[in-house]
Amino acid sequence: MSGAQTTSRNLSAVLDDRAALAGFARLSVAMVITNPNAPDNPIVYVNEAFERVTGYNRSSVIGRNCRFLQGQRTRKEDVDRVRAAVENGRDVSVDILNYRASGEPFTNRLVIAPITNDDGKPLYFLGLQKELRDPAHSHEHLDRSFEVIRSRVQEDLSLILASISHPNPGRSQVDPVHEIEALPRxxxxxxxxxxxxxxxxxxxxxxxxxxxxxxxxxxxxxxxxxxxxxxxxxxxxxxxxxxxxxxxxxxxxxxxxxxxxxxxxxxxxxxxxxxxxxxxxxxxxxxxxxxxxxxxxxxxxxxxxxxxxxxxxxxxxxxxxxxxxxxxxxxxxxxxxxxxxxxxxxxxxxxx
Known part of the structure; x- marks a missing residue:
């Protein structure tokens, strides 16, 4: 969906929207954006929560594929689910074992959603991450909050990324960092x-x-x-x-x-x-x-x-x-x- 075609949406019509976005606003949910149209689907943006949770700073991860978060005990079937979703341009939610920069493992609730153009082709992928401190506990509320955040942020990102995606003859289309240099702002x-x-x-x-x-x-x-x-x-x-x-x-x-x-x-x-x-x-x-x-x-x-x-x-x-x-x-x-x-x-x- 393009920025011009994005329809208005009354946030308060959905229960708990305010509480969900409040959690996101306090930077408790990590956000990652990757570019599947560049070699190896590199990261082009991470927020402060990502830096805090993983221990990696922004400058050290921009331009890299997210696989550096995986480690020896990360289950192959979880990785395969994420890879298949990206290859097919669809949403996926998975609880996956990741590793901080210090080497410490943690369980991560990962939600991935494509940001698409008018033809349905993924321009970027949005990734939302939340550490699960008790993986055995029911996380129905987290699921609900993640869906609200995913929907809202996916819609708002479309306003920004649809404009970035248009061809610009003066720039290289394989250089994601240069193409969206103003994205953090x-x-x-x-x-x-x-x-x-x-x-x-x-x-x-x-x-x-x-x-x-x-x-x-x-x-x-x-x-x-x-x-x-x-x-x-x-x-x-x-x-x-x-x-x-x-x-x-x-x-x-x-x-x-x-x-x-x-x-x-x-x-x-x-x-x-x-x-x-x-x-x-x-x-x-x-x-x-x-x-x-x-x-x-x-x-x-x-x-x-x-x-x-x-x-x-x-x-x-x-x-x-x-x-x-x-x-x-x-x-x-x-x-x-x-x-x-x-x-x-x-x-x-x-x-x-």
Whole structure:
């Protein structure tokens, strides 16, 4: 399923969704993403929980096949089940004996699901892992939580990975690390959305998120990782409430646009200024604006460009919200203004 075709889904309609995602948000569930279209299906992303549980840091596992987690006592039939599922592009759940970097064995509940294109071909595989400290105990609740997390994360990842999968003549399609170099930042957005969901006061079946608070955290994550000396940043954000699905899309758009400003607005300059604003519109929609006083977008460049991963992602995300983007070249710098014409939560309710 592509980002543009992903349908809205009311998370609160499924019992225990909030509790399940809360567990994921606290990083108790390890997540791995692999690329089956590159030689030996290498890892292209792991989250913090994976590093904590296995003892392997991200830099040491990116580009490797997951088999390094196997050891002498790992059952061949479990490995064969995982291999068969990957070869046939289907889901699988298995309790498998893995080994930490220290050599210590542990039993791992592993769920694997493909992220597919419109033709059903796997683009990537999502792996969720949870250590089972008592393998003999019934894990019905864990099964339920894993299904909720798998479904939600699989849907959200499709928004990101569908844009990455499109051919880009300027890049090698066999280099998964280069192709999705911005994936950790994008997945951080999903993590922040799920954490904000846990923090929200949900009642009466509503699944709204304080988007002003979420924007603050997304912006902080981008500025921490991508700002540099001499660049000032300020923000003015109203308290806004939007649906979970809209929050995922809008936070990703914000991350892409703000990252682009930090990366390109001040080429050749020693200092600069970036401003972020968000406000509720009188007609019930919302607007957020990113302005900089940098070198400005060249006249011959249309942004967002569908020739880049980030540009395709922004376009797909905005299409799903029926939102508009206006890019203005000022006397100094660039202003990016994004309008969502209706309250995203109301839009979700009307689509029920």
């Amino acid at each position: 994008r997945l951080d957005c999903l993590q922040l959305v799920y954490e904000e969901l846990q923090a929200s006061e949900l009642s009466g079946g509503d699944s709204q998120i304080d988007f002003g608070s979420l924007m603050t955290r997304v912006a902080a994550n981008v500025t921490y990782n991508e700002s540099r000396p001499g660049i000032r940043f300020s923000q003015q954000l109203e308290r806004l409430h939007v649906s979970l699905d809209a929050s995922v899309r809008l936070s990703l758009v914000l991350s892409e646009a703000l990252s682009n400003a930090f990366s390109h607005a001040f080429d050749g300059l020693d200092s600069g200024y970036i401003e972020l604003r968000a406000t509720q519109l009188a007609a019930g929609g919302l607007r957020f604006l990113i302005a900089d006083d940098g070198v400005g977008i060249p006249q011959n460049i249309n942004w967002p460009s569908t020739t880049t991963v980030g540009g395709r992602l922004i376009s797909s995300l905005l299409d799903g919200l029926d939102a508009t983007i206006n890019v203005v070249r000022g006397a100094a710098g660039t202003i990016v203004m994004i309008d969502v014409p209706m309250d995203p939560y109301d839009t979700l309710q009307e689509g029920k």
